Amino acid sequence: xxxxxxxxxxxxxxxxxxxxxxxxxxxxxxxxxxxxxxxxxxxxxxxxxxxxxxxxxxxxxxxxxxxxxxxxxxxxxxxxxxxxxxxxxxxxxxxxxxxxxxxxxxxxxxxxxxxxxxxxxxxxxxxxxxxxxxxxxxxxxxxxxxxxxxxxxxxxxxxxxxxxxx
Amino acid sequence: xxxxxxxxxxxxxxxxxxxxxxxxxxxxxxxxxxxxxxxxxxxxxxxxxxxxxxxxxxxxxxxxxxxxxxxxxxxxxxxxxxxxxxxxxxxxxxxxxxxxxxxxxxxxxxxxxxxxxxxxxxxxxxxxxxxxxxxxxxxxxxxxxxxxxxxxxxxxxxxxxxxxxxxxxxxxxxxxxxxxxxxxxxxxxxxxxxxxxxxxxxxxxxxxxxxxxxxxxxxxxxxxxxxxxxxxxxxxxxxxxxxxxxxxxxxxxxxxxxxxxxxxxxxxxxxxxxxxxxxxxxxxxxxxxxxxxxxxxxxxxxxxxxxxxxxxxxxxxxxxxxxxxxxxxxxxxxxxxxxxxxxxxxxxxxxxxxxxxxxxxxxxxxxxxxxxxxxxxxxxxxxxxxxxxxxxxxx
Numbered sequence: 001x002x003x004x005x006x007x008x009x010x011x012x013x014x015x016x017x018x019x020x021x022x023x024x025x026x027x028x029x030x031x032x033x034x035x036x037x038x039x040x041x042x043x044x045x046x047x048x049x050x051x052x053x054x055x056x057x058x059x060x061x062x063x064x065x066x067x068x069x070x071x072x073x074x075x076x077x078x079x080x081x082x083x084x085x086x087x088x089x090x091x092x093x094x095x096x097x098x099x100x101x102x103x104x105x106x107x108x109x110x111x112x113x114x115x116x117x118x119x120x121x122x123x124x125x126x127x128x129x130x131x132x133x134x135x136x137x138x139x140x141x142x143x144x145x146x147x148x149x150x151x152x153x154x155x156x157x158x159x160x161x162x163x164x165x166x
Numbered sequence: 167x168x169x170x171x172x173x174x175x176x177x178x179x180x181x182x183x184x185x186x187x188x189x190x191x192x193x194x195x196x197x198x199x200x201x202x203x204x205x206x207x208x209x210x211x212x213x214x215x216x217x218x219x220x221x222x223x224x225x226x227x228x229x230x231x232x233x234x235x236x237x238x239x240x241x242x243x244x245x246x247x248x249x250x251x252x253x254x255x256x257x258x259x260x261x262x263x264x265x266x267x268x269x270x271x272x273x274x275x276x277x278x279x280x281x282x283x284x285x286x287x288x289x290x291x292x293x294x295x296x297x298x299x300x301x302x303x304x305x306x307x308x309x310x311x312x313x314x315x316x317x318x319x320x321x322x323x324x325x326x327x328x329x330x331x332x333x334x335x336x337x338x339x340x341x342x343x344x345x346x347x348x349x350x351x352x353x354x355x356x357x358x359x360x361x362x363x364x365x366x367x368x369x370x371x372x373x374x375x376x377x378x379x380x381x382x383x384x385x386x387x388x389x390x391x392x393x394x395x396x397x398x399x400x401x402x403x404x405x406x407x408x409x410x411x412x413x414x415x416x417x418x419x420x421x422x423x424x425x426x427x428x429x430x431x432x433x434x435x436x437x438x439x440x441x442x443x444x445x446x447x448x449x450x451x452x453x454x455x456x457x458x459x460x461x462x463x464x465x466x467x468x469x470x471x472x473x474x475x476x477x478x479x480x481x482x483x484x485x486x487x488x489x490x491x492x493x494x495x496x497x498x499x500x501x502x503x504x505x506x507x508x509x510x511x512x513x514x515x516x517x518x519x520x521x522x523x524x525x526x527x528x529x530x531x532x533x534x535x536x537x538x539x540x541x542x543x544x545x546x547x548x549x550x551x552x553x554x555x556x557x558x559x560x561x
Contacts, residue, residue, distance in 0.1 A: 008193050008249065016188045020181035029184070037192065041199040101176035120170065121177040151173070 104154035112147035244346035245292030256357030259350035266346030286322035298338030305330040388462035
């Protein structure tokens with residue numbers, strides 16, 4: 001990097017894109033903002049050491065913070081006497097399908113969800129995803145495979161799925 | 167049927183639910199978290215150092231105040247590390263001075279001297295209980311800006327250039343509450359845009375881009391330029407500085423004089439932002455066209471010819487519900503004034519000359535073509551204050 005990227009400029013210019021990733025991970029706007037600000041705060045202290053691509057660096061902090069965060073935070077699950085009635089699926093409604101898919105992604109374990117988001121929203125390669133998550137490519141492949149398998153059998157997608165997720 | 171494409175679409179749709187605009191408070195919120203982390207680290211460091219002193223002569227870790235541990239010169243005000251430079255409407259301001267209260271004080275005052283350049287103030291508060299407020303007031307006790315607890319830094323707000331007293335009043339504070347004010351002064355840097363002699367039509371104003379403009383040539387007292395696009399999407403702005411002379415300006419649009427009036431000089435020290443005045447447009451006019459714009463100055467009377475005809479809202483009501491301007495044109499020395507409130511009888515405007523279909527052919531001065539300002543009376547620093555309406559001009 002020719003010059004240190006000004007932190008505030010970076011926040012102003014790129015934090016909204018990171019917020020989208022945070023939202024896909026947390027599926028909650030408030031938590032996403034919290035996660036983003038936590039990641040940015042961590043990045044602040046190492047800003048001069050950020051080399052080349054600050055956004056990738058912050059995204060790495062964000063994803064890993066999310067992964068560790070969930071272990072110590074309430075994950076939003078609420079006990080209830082009666083399960084809410086799931087909305088009827090309409091196979092002709094693409095918006096409904098997307099909603100079901102989103103819900104299903106939200107039920108994935110956090111690491112699998114992170115892999116799905118990084119691969120299919122951020123369009124990172126397996127190698128890049130592995131680098132970002134600090135694991136091997138094999139782990140990424142297996143996590144992705146498990147994630148897709150879970151989506152295939154997710155009840156919300158039972159009407160639609162025919163084993164096409166691959 | 168679910169495919170990877172469906173999955174991508176679902177993720178993209180979910181992501182699209184996030185607002186596209188960056189929360190302006192996010193930066194300050196992050197810095198607040200950083201301060202909290204530093205405080206906790208300091209507390210930990212002090213504890214560790216005390217322990218180390220007992221066990222051995224340990225070294226207290228050095229804590230970074232700025233990004234990456236580099237020492238910076240940003241002012242520390244009320245527990246907040248403020249930026250050394252701030253940007254307001256594209257203009258840069260540099261830190262000049264600051265003041266902060268003692269813990270628990272409910273009043274804070276800052277005497278400011280006269281300034282020849284614009285200033286902005288940043289209000290900060292620390293340990294302000296939730297629901298408490300810190301209000302920055304001007305010399306008359308009028309509210310300028312306010313911090314509502316908990317602790318935070320407000321966005322920069324303009325303050326006057328005259329000497330006076332800024333004061334901060336704390337309501338609902340605690341014995342630990344500290345408030346502070348930092349003053350910043352304009353630098354000589356101008357934002358990107360059409361600039362001349364220290365005056366600039368900014369490249370971007372709100373959501374509008376600069377699409378054309380010119381400054382009057384001092385040698386000819388006139389300038390022309392071309393702008394493409396429907397007038398309904400174009401907003402005009404004017405800047406005129408006559409240096410105290412009796413100067414009139416006129417604007418021709420496609421050969422028709424659509425605006426004229428006496429030069430309304432900007433206040434001293436406030437002239438650099440040519441878009442600082444009113445904006446003006448023709449929201450009802452449609453059609454993609456190329457428009458020829460001519461601006462000129464004259465020392466004679468105004469030229470109200472057909473001025474009213476060009477406006478359907480010349481009855482006096484400003485256009486309301488107008489869609490946000492998407493493009494702006496910056497004629498260097500003319501900008502159409504606001505619609506006339508009474509259509510000008512007191513200004514010498516011909517009676518009955520207003521209305522959307524009336525042709526106003528009366529001239530109260532010499533024809534605009536070839537009009538020139540007399541030596542010394544020409545506007546040489548065209549600016550962004552729009553002229554008052556003709557009706558108000560005569561008042």
